[in-house]
Amino acid sequence: MTYLAKSPWIIHYDASSCNGCDIEVLACLTPMYDVERFGIINTGNPKHADIFVVTGSINEQNREIVQNIFDQMPRPNVIVAVGICACSGGVFRECYNVAGGIDKVIPVDVYVPGCAARPESIIDGIVTALGILEEKRTKMVLDADAKAEHRHAGLRPEHISQTRGAQ
Amino acid sequence: MINIVWGLVFVLVAPVLGGLIAGIDRKITARMQGRVGPSIFQSFWDVAKLFEKENAVVNETQIFYAICYVIFMAFTGSLFFAGGDLLLVIFALTIAQIFLVLGAFAANSPYSYIGAERELLQIMAYEPMVILTAVGMYVVTKSFNVSDIAATTTPVILFIPGLFLGFIYVLTIKLRKSPFDISTSHHAHQEIVKGVTTEFSGPSLGWIEITHWYETVFLLGFVWLFFGFNPIVAVVAVIVVYLLEILIDNTNARVKWQLAVKSSWAIAAIMGIVNLAALYILNGGIS
Numbered sequence: 044m045t046y047l048a049k050s051p052w053i054i055h056y057d058a059s060s061c062n063g064c065d066i067e068v069l070a071c072l073t074p075m076y077d078v079e080r081f082g083i084i085n086t087g088n089p090k091h092a093d094i095f096v097v098t099g100s101i102n103e104q105n106r107e108i109v110q111n112i113f114d115q116m117p118r119p120n121v122i123v124a125v126g127i128c129a130c131s132g133g134v135f136r137e138c139y140n141v142a143g144g145i146d147k148v149i150p151v152d153v154y155v156p157g158c159a160a161r162p163e164s165i166i167d168g169i170v171t172a173l174g175i176l177e178e179k180r181t182k183m184v185l186d187a188d189a190k191a192e193h194r195h196a197g198l199r200p201e202h203i204s205q206t207r208g209a210q
Numbered sequence: 211m212i213n214i215v216w217g218l219v220f221v222l223v224a225p226v227l228g229g230l231i232a233g234i235d236r237k238i239t240a241r242m243q244g245r246v247g248p249s250i251f252q253s254f255w256d257v258a259k260l261f262e263k264e265n266a267v268v269n270e271t272q273i274f275y276a277i278c279y280v281i282f283m284a285f286t287g288s289l290f291f292a293g294g295d296l297l298l299v300i301f302a303l304t305i306a307q308i309f310l311v312l313g314a315f316a317a318n319s320p321y322s323y324i325g326a327e328r329e330l331l332q333i334m335a336y337e338p339m340v341i342l343t344a345v346g347m348y349v350v351t352k353s354f355n356v357s358d359i360a361a362t363t364t365p366v367i368l369f370i371p372g373l374f375l376g377f378i379y380v381l382t383i384k385l386r387k388s389p390f391d392i393s394t395s396h397h398a399h400q401e402i403v404k405g406v407t408t409e410f411s412g413p414s415l416g417w418i419e420i421t422h423w424y425e426t427v428f429l430l431g432f433v434w435l436f437f438g439f440n441p442i443v444a445v446v447a448v449i450v451v452y453l454l455e456i457l458i459d460n461t462n463a464r465v466k467w468q469l470a471v472k473s474s475w476a477i478a479a480i481m482g483i484v485n486l487a488a489l490y491i492l493n494g495g496i497s
Contacts, residue, residue, distance in 0.1 A: 046258035077245040079236075082252050088404045090266065090411040093259075117264040117411045180262060 048173040050082040054092035060099025063159035064126035089115040100128040101142040113149045119179035121152040121172045130154045217288035228423025260416035268317040275313030276414040280421040282306035287428035293357025317409030325405025328393035335474035336380035342482035346370040360438040367436045372485030389462040
């Protein structure tokens, strides 16, 4: 087990949500649920975060913002879409200004449906995300090792993807 | 006079002790808020995690500044625990802080820029009080050497209670506790994101956390100096002071930087100068 699972820091972004899911996300931090006992902290900073929690659907105004926050997060990281709007667009799916769920812009790892998603299911989604976070970390280490190996073998970076495919 | 062994012990033991203190701090804070709170080892897991992350920085020199910050803070603390000159210790502390400020300025982002400016203001706010405290300790013990001050049989606290209270006041700034958590805040996301540490991530942020542990242990060692005549009293005093800081942290809202600077200087002027003047009159002049 890596330490990533013991200290997941979260950045929470409200992409055109009705605020219902946001209140449930914040409810997780209250004494009732107290997710800090698992080491989960709500940071306001994408550069410190491991898990990107998004509520609400994608529209033309937040498309770039969601992409930007995702780009600023150091790897490994996971994305959790909280609420049915973030998963698929929900009842707003057919609206002229809504593009759909968060996966229209960035790769979502965990979908937490619900309107609004209950704190229990949000916590469950985060715990599922921790497993994926560990997998990504393992993959990142393996990739770095593979790159180092190829560098020692005198191969240029462009050869790496081909040889890995052959393996 | 200088004991290298104690310096080395500090470099090795302080991160462990500081991390535990940070963990206990979070646990007590949670209990004060009616929560269960994380494990007391949470701080270690946080830092271990940061070292597992990608080292994404805006500017390569940020990493250099973060490393310098930890080196100079370790130097400050080890010089202090080795029994070095208190004035040199205080200025080494300032140099360490300046490296953090440079690291924040290097990123050139608005949030870390504001954080860096506020960090400089904080340094200006606490510095007069800390220097006056060193002066007070010299007047009482006739030495600037930490080894002499710590070994004295004079109850230092009884001679400089005003300076002690003033020092506790600026200790809140140094420990980055509310109401003076204005440069890097755990609770001011909407205002400055994370201030000076906004642009640090992964291992660089891990080094900054470790530096904070060093700093905590060093500052609590400074509190010890007031009670050096009796180790048992000193340990109790250090624990009480830290618990008081946690209580202040949990019961106060963040203030504006203007108030932080003005009030620290006012406290330094009133508590510090009055206390030193009283000592001067009682001694019949500083010999």
